[in-house]
Amino acid sequence: MTLQLDHVSKKFGSFTAVDDLSIVIPEKQIFGFLGANGAGKTTTFRMILGLMDNSSGSITWHNESIDYSKSHLIGYLPEERGLYPKLTVKDQLIYLGKLRGMSKNDILTELDRWLERFNATEYRNKKVEELSKGNQQKIQFISAVIHKPRLLILDEPFSGLDPVNVELLKQAVVELKEAGTSIVFSSHRMEHVEELCEHLCILHKGKPVVHGSLKDVKRSFGKKNIVIHADFDLTYLNDINGVMKYKAVTEGCELQIESESVASKVFEALAGRGFVRTFDLEEPTLNDIFIEKVGASYE
Numbered sequence: 001m002t003l004q005l006d007h008v009s010k011k012f013g014s015f016t017a018v019d020d021l022s023i024v025i026p027e028k029q030i031f032g033f034l035g036a037n038g039a040g041k042t043t044t045f046r047m048i049l050g051l052m053d054n055s056s057g058s059i060t061w062h063n064e065s066i067d068y069s070k071s072h073l074i075g076y077l078p079e080e081r082g083l084y085p086k087l088t089v090k091d092q093l094i095y096l097g098k099l100r101g102m103s104k105n106d107i108l109t110e111l112d113r114w115l116e117r118f119n120a121t122e123y124r125n126k127k128v129e130e131l132s133k134g135n136q137q138k139i140q141f142i143s144a145v146i147h148k149p150r151l152l153i154l155d156e157p158f159s160g161l162d163p164v165n166v167e168l169l170k171q172a173v174v175e176l177k178e179a180g181t182s183i184v185f186s187s188h189r190m191e192h193v194e195e196l197c198e199h200l201c202i203l204h205k206g207k208p209v210v211h212g213s214l215k216d217v218k219r220s221f222g223k224k225n226i227v228i229h230a231d232f233d234l235t236y237l238n239d240i241n242g243v244m245k246y247k248a249v250t251e252g253c254e255l256q257i258e259s260e261s262v263a264s265k266v267f268e269a270l271a272g273r274g275f276v277r278t279f280d281l282e283e284p285t286l287n288d289i290f291i292e293k294v295g296a297s298y299e
């Protein structure tokens with residue numbers, strides 16, 4: 001066990017921003033920490049980082065409370081950028097690395113390794129303000145990991161990156177996990193969470209409404225999806241008992257069904273109507289679960 005939040009709450013006056021949150025984030029794991037805007041994620045991160053006191057409950061790291069003496073063990077990539085626009089990438093990283101107790105030599109060795117890895121060596125002596133949004137994000141990521149933290153908090157780490165760079169950073173995140181880092185991963189991009197996280201928590205108005213392994217969360221949701229592609233009109237499937245949602249897609253539809261047993265009724269209803277190219281029974285997506293639990297339109 002590494003990071004543990006035990007019945008943690010945070011109040012601002014009479015408003016409760018985080019309400020009785022208990023989670024454990026083990027080593028070698030990427031833990032998905034999700035919630036709509038204003039759900040309480042940043043407030044939770046600030047409490048973990050010791051930037052804000054919790055109103056009640058406890059936050060421990062290897063069974064000890066977290067304070068500034070442990071800040072060199074933690075890396076944080078905030079959602080909003082926190083780099084100094086007028087400094088060069090090199091000077092920026094020297095400054096931030098020294099704050100975390102690194103020597104200049106170690107900082108430069110690590111910086112060059114990361115820049116090479118992210119195909120960004122040409123930006124070493126450029127001012128941050130001269131970099132594109134995506135390249136600034138790479139530098140922000142490097143500044144969060146340069147000191148090899150044991151606990152890494154990543155808030156929307158792939159924002160502003162093109163698909164090639166998303167893959168580069170994703171690979172780096174997976175390698176950090178395999179090397180033993182505990183990672184808290186927050187994103188509104190559910191497909192990234194599904195790909196990277198084994199366990200997750202969804203906050204709604206400060207309260208955890210979903211918590212567990214991705215597998216168990218999907219299983220306990222019960223509902224399933226069917227994807228059908230056919231050369232005839234499928235809208236009549238919407239009238240079958242147990243079909244909860246119908247969404248037209250190119251040359252077909254996606255159905256949300258109440259339970260797996262409804263799939264055979266749908267299958268039978270297709271017989272004799274024409275050519276069916278695809279009939280796929282699928283697990284619910286995290287996006288389906290999020291929308292139902294949080295109730296907001298989400299993308």
Ligand SMILES: Nc1ncnc2c1ncn2[C@@H]1O[C@H](COP(=O)(O)OP(=O)(O)OP(=O)(O)O)[C@@H](O)[C@H]1O
Nearest residue numbers: 012015017035036037038039040041042043044079
């Ligand atoms: N210093 C503060 N004083 C008063 N209220 C605050 C303060 N900080 C945050 N809040 C409130 O607490 C709630 C949770 O905010 P928080 O920033 O943690 O949400 P979030 O989940 O990070 O949202 P987002 O996805 O938009 O970043 C919000 O209603 C916010 O207005």
